[in-house]
Amino acid sequence: MNEVLKDRFIKKNAQIAIIGLGYVGLPLAIELANVGFKVFGIDTCENKINNIENGKSYIESIKDESIKAVINKNLFIGNDYSVISKADSIIICVPTPLNKAKEPDMSYIIDATEEISRYLKEKTLVVLESTTYPGTTEELIIDTIEKKRNYKVGKDFFACYSPERIDPGNTKFNIQNTPKIIAGSTPICLELGVALYDSFVERIVSVSSLKVAEVIKLFENSFRSVNIALVNELTQILERMNIDVWEVIEAASTKPFGFMSFYPGPGIGGHCIPLDPMYLSWRAKKENYYSRFIELSSDLNVNMTRYIVKQISNILNKKEKALKNSKILIIGIAYKKDIDDLRESPAIKIYELLEEQESKVKYYDPYIDCFEYKDKVVYSQKIEKKILQESDLVVIITDHTHIDYQYIIDNSRIVYDTRNITKKYEGNNIILLGENIK
Ligand SMILES: NC(=O)c1ccc[n+]([C@@H]2O[C@H](COP(=O)([O-])OP(=O)(O)OC[C@H]3O[C@@H](n4cnc5c(N)ncnc54)[C@H](O)[C@@H]3O)[C@@H](O)[C@H]2O)c1
Structure with missing residues (x-):
């Protein structure tokens, strides 16, 4: 069964759900649709859904034509989470802002995971791309799905963390040529995650644990903040x-x-x-x-x-x-x-x-x-x-x-x-x- 899923990722005939169609999720959804996957984009914002349906981009780096080329062909969008039950992989790209006390606001990840848990079918790969503190994938995603569905990670479903490193406005580096960090909860989770990303990203960098992958993104941006300061x-x-x-x-x-x-x-x-x-x-x-x-x-x-x-x-x-x-x-x-x-x-x-x-x-x-x-x-x-x-x-x-x-x-x-x-x-x-x- 795991081999079948891996094969679908390699052959690009898997069905992928993207949760959150913002600066990270929309380009990813279009890229996956372009390479041949069937993509379900889910967003809670009606405005964004209407815009995409009408082939209108709300992100500077994405041309209307790029949306028109895939919408309702390989890319299907809406706010209905029930399509999750058809997905072979779910990639979460929701916001992770700070609250007024300058502490992480995890509400978007929690809400998205609640909804995913309602519809997740067995043997699905769940990937978190949102930037977050080390421990999030384990504590907020894996634990929730295990409890709600009585599934075991690595056996009944698979989980990875892979930080998005997109640099808006950068015309040299894009989704394909920016090396992609990835970690899995178990070796089989990692193997499946690598198979998925390897089908559309040039270089995959696997690391040993979810926490290592989570902290890499924080370190990269702390490095920038410190040097700019x-x-x-x-x-x-x-x-x-x-x-x-x-x-x-x-x-x-x-x-x-x-x-x-x-x-x-x-x-x-x-x-x-x-x-x-x-x-x-x-x-x-x-x-x-x-x-x-x-x-x-x-x-x-x-x-x-x-x-x-x-x-x-x-x-x-x-x-x-x-x-x-x-x-x-x-x-x-x-x-x-x-x-x-x-x-x-x-x-x-x-x-x-x-x-x-x-x-x-x-x-x-x-x-x-x-x-x-x-x-x-x-x-x-x-x-x-x-x-x-x-x-x-x-x-x-x-x-x-x-x-x-x-x-x-x-x-x-x-x-x-x-x-x-x-x-x-x-x-x-x-x-x-x-x-x-x-
Ligand atoms: N913008 C960047 O340059 C960038 C780069 C790398 C990483 N990231 C990280 O990626 C994540 C997403 O950032 P972004 O810039 O794309 O945010 P964004 O605000 O542009 O997009 C997030 C989208 O998620 C939707 N959403 C919120 N809750 C939802 C839910 N429960 N279900 C479905 N959709 C939901 C919102 O309506 C919005 O359209 C963040 O963790 C961010 O830190 C962003």
Whole structure:
């Protein structure tokens, strides 16, 4: 029986259910459908289901055509979990946010597992891809299914953990060519998981336990958070010394070993880097370990937004202006370049801080038409001479590729660039993040 299931994965004629059709689940569902699997996509959000049904993408990196090519052919979507009873494998891609107390919110995994348990047939492979703390697959998924169904893992059903490492907006690395970490609860679980992923991913990296696989993702993103925090701190040190942090990093990056470039910026955003390290530090506390490094990095990165606002205030001050009533235009409100994701975006935090100071703030983002702030909807502006000339300061927060920066520089009074995107352009009205504003 296990061999039959493995064979279906290898021959790509298995039926796969994807739970959660967001930034992780939708691309995965399309990829699986493209290579030949029959895919059932399940999401609780009616809006998303309607969009997919109508061939409309809500994710920047996915074209409408990619959905239209598979919808109702190999990909079938809805909110009805009963299709689980037909699935050979179920891949869970639901959110794992933090709650208000900055602790893991496991409610989405718990809810999804409850529903899966109602319909799961014997000999199905269940894979968790959501980012989470070590122990989750065992405690929240395997234990629940074993109790609810009286199934035994490795015998009646199979379980793996395989973290998604997708980098939104990255055109070089995708699902196929990003090595896939995977661990199984038992050797047979792992063998089946490898057979499934091997059918559409170039390189599979098997590890010895679910917990190892779970912690890898947290370590990868803690590594990024810590290194970004280090350059953010360096920026503030070098500002006081009148030393150009950008030049320091560029020259340091010529070292062919033992150095990796990270760049300062307005802070970190998205569903991963600000959150994942907190999962590790929360779990560490249960072992009576207070992770200073991770928490400190988070603090430093979060506080970059305040540093940016302080620099904006200093720049305006030099022009004998205050934050209050100054017209400020933010370029780029998404959390990083070339994507339409606002989650945890430092640009939003900067917008809020400036609003609190009663600045007159507007924004332009080619990827984000509007966002909600308090009780109003804020709309993206058009980049025209008038708005640039009227603004006391234009601040580049997110360095989207397809923006005419030279036009912005040529028509603005002052451009404050928090990403060093203007290095390729000319203008004597540019001030860089970290510059000493006297
Ligand atoms: N976005 C990224 O770049 C990225 C990268 C790697 C890993 N991850 C991780 O992957 C997971 C998913 O992230 P995402 O960015 O795709 O989130 P998302 O919010 O974009 O998508 C999650 C989807 O799950 C749906 N959902 C919630 N509860 C559900 C339920 N009970 N049943 C069915 N659907 C449900 C939501 O409606 C939503 O559409 C998270 O753990 C995240 O940390 C995200």
